[in-house]
Amino acid sequence: MSRNRLKTGLAEKRPMAGIWLSLDAPAxxxxxxxxxxxxxxIDMEHSATGLDSVVHHLRAAMAGPVEPVVRVPSAEPVMVKRLLDLGARSLMFPMIDSAADAARVVSYTRYPPHGMRGLSMTTRANNYGRNPDYLTGHVDDLCVIVQVETPQAVAAIPQIAAVPGVDAIFVGPADLSAAMGHLGGAQHPEAQALIDQARDMAAKAGKPIGILGFGTDLARGYVARGFDFVAVAGDSWLLARQMDAIIASMKT
Incomplete structure (x- = not known):
């Protein structure tokens, strides 16, 4: 069994609740x-979080029995190599529109001859050279998550899911709805209908599928609709709403 808690939980078909972190605050x-x-x-795409601070987030995540996932800022091999060397073992790749896109990012996570990841023998990932089994066993712990964020990406889910090394699919409802002409309208009926199609296609392909659904009602609704892992809240989202609520309560 993989040591990756998210990968293991998805294999066991347990609903997995996550928290989205974009404040770049290891605390x-x-x-x-x-x-x-x-x-x-740990979001690097829509936040100030940079490579230098990711390792601090990974260390901070060791405070609990939780799996940290890093969303890369873009799908390119140097960033992926460096994140893997730092010890990230779950990566989310944004804007994957095709099987070719998916195969390309998977190749960034594998050593030759199965991919193009560069090799360093002394990294945090292999306990600074102390883990001789890392080269042969690290793939068991990798979790590659690809985001579908356009209608064409949803249509390509059967082909994307068939790419060896793709472990899960994740819907980005904001970008998906924007690509459909409903900017800021993730709950638009047309967007929600396409989201359900994505869920059905992933289920048919035998791949876990996740989604952003901040708030108890929305998150529970997505789980009830068959989503396997849901981001139920974000650090900045929680802070803004709780601050607003407590100040408003003092002014009434």
Missing amino acids: ATEIAAGSGADWLL
Whole structure:
């Protein structure tokens, strides 16, 4: 069994609740790690989080039994290589529109001859050279998640899911709805209908599928609709709403 808690939970078909982290505050990651969440998303695409701070988030996540996932800022091999060397073992890739896109990003996570990941023998990932089994066993712990964020990406889910090394699919509802002409309208009926199609296609292909669904009602609704892993809240989202609520309560 993989040591990757998210990958294991998805294989066991347990609903996996996650927290989205975009504040670039390792203390927030440490707090989230102790919340009971199954996974955390360290966002590098839509945040100030850079490569230098990711390792601090990974260390902070060790405060709890949780799997940290890093969303890369873009799908390119040098960033992926460096994140893997830092010890990230779950990666989310944005804007994957085709099987060719998916195969390309999977290749960034594998050593030759199965991919193009560069090799360093002394990294945090292999305990600075102390783990001789890393080269042969690391793939068991990798979890490659690809995001579908356009109608063409949803249409390509059967082909994307068939790519060896793709472990899960993740719907980005904001970008998907924007690509459909409903900017800021993730709950638009047309967008939600396409989201359900994505779920059905992933299920038919035998791949777990996740989604962003902040808030108890929305998150529970997505789980009830068959989504396997859901981002139920975000650090900045929680902070803004709770601050607003408590200040508003003092002014009434």
